[in-house]
Amino acid sequence: MLFSAHNVGGGYGAIHIVKDVSFDLDTGETLAVLGRNGMGKTTLLRTLVGLADRFAGEVRVDERPQPPRNPRAFARLGITYVPDDRGVFARLTVAENIRLARLSAYAKSELDVYQLFPALEELADQPAGTLSGGQQQQLAIARALATGPRLLIVDELSQGLQPSIVQDLTQALLTATHESGLALILVDQNPELAMRICQRVIVMQRGEVVAAGTTTELGAGANFLDLLVV
Ligand SMILES: Nc1ncnc2c1ncn2[C@@H]1O[C@H](COP(=O)(O)OP(=O)(O)OP(=O)(O)O)[C@@H](O)[C@H]1O
Ligand SMILES: [Mg+2]
Numbered sequence: 001m002l003f004s005a006h007n008v009g010g011g012y013g014a015i016h017i018v019k020d021v022s023f024d025l026d027t028g029e030t031l032a033v034l035g036r037n038g039m040g041k042t043t044l045l046r047t048l049v050g051l052a053d054r055f056a057g058e059v060r061v062d063e064r065p066q067p068p069r070n071p072r073a074f075a076r077l078g079i080t081y082v083p084d085d086r087g088v089f090a091r092l093t094v095a096e097n098i099r100l101a102r103l104s105a106y107a108k109s110e111l112d113v114y115q116l117f118p119a120l121e122e123l124a125d126q127p128a129g130t131l132s133g134g135q136q137q138q139l140a141i142a143r144a145l146a147t148g149p150r151l152l153i154v155d156e157l158s159q160g161l162q163p164s165i166v167q168d169l170t171q172a173l174l175t176a177t178h179e180s181g182l183a184l185i186l187v188d189q190n191p192e193l194a195m196r197i198c199q200r201v202i203v204m205q206r207g208e209v210v211a212a213g214t215t216t217e218l219g220a221g222a223n224f225l226d227l228l229v230v
Helices: 041-046 071-076 095-102 118-122 131-148 161-181 191-197 217-218
Strands: 003-012 015-025 030-034 053-061 078-081 151-155 183-187 200-205 208-214
Touching: 003 041, 003 095, 015 041, 015 200, 015 208, 030 041, 030 191, 041 053, 041 151, 041 183, 041 191, 071 078, 078 131, 078 217, 118 151, 131 151, 131 161, 151 161, 161 183, 183 191, 191 217, 200 217, 208 217
Parallel strands: 030 183, 030 200, 078 151, 151 183
Antiparallel strands: 003 015, 003 053, 200 208
């Protein structure tokens, strides 16, 4: 198994937010994490990759338990996290951002990120800070893919972006997961989009998983949308 969470609890210091989350993810598998605002999706991702405090449970990579609060360990194992604020280097150009990602790569990526996002090639010499939100998100995903990850974890792929950009991002993730065996954990406010990209879903409510299954199973369930609509 590439990545697994076993009864994970996490939060910030004494504030416990996420409780008892378990799932497995193998090479090429894709998981959407859905839930309304403030239900703990970001905290779960941050706990999984060692950026928030894990107070219970275990996270394993290649069946090996990982220490909490050690994000570098995950990067070294080929697990790349794209935060909801995208985390590009604003003062560096697009090309420099991508080159840096390649320098710290887990593996040489088979994917040509400029082919996935042709718009970035035209913007190569521009500082990332001058890009639009959509272009920055393309760059954030391009950077992440340039690290040659085995597992990509993306918080809020489509929020606030125009449909044509969302379409490009979706296509890039579908290509990466289908053609290079990339595993993916995706948080998005748009359940239709997340379920178009992912095979499986967990739904969070107040820090706990309240529904889990394949996209087809859950999408057909009568109560599914009630868990997601405000
Ligand atoms: N650094 C922090 N310290 C303490 N509490 C926090 C911190 N960050 C988030 N929280 C709280 O944790 C809970 C879950 O927040 P989280 O950001 O994980 O939810 P989310 O599902 O990602 O929400 P959104 O859809 O708005 O992104 C919220 O009640 C939030 O106020
Ligand atoms: Mg969030």
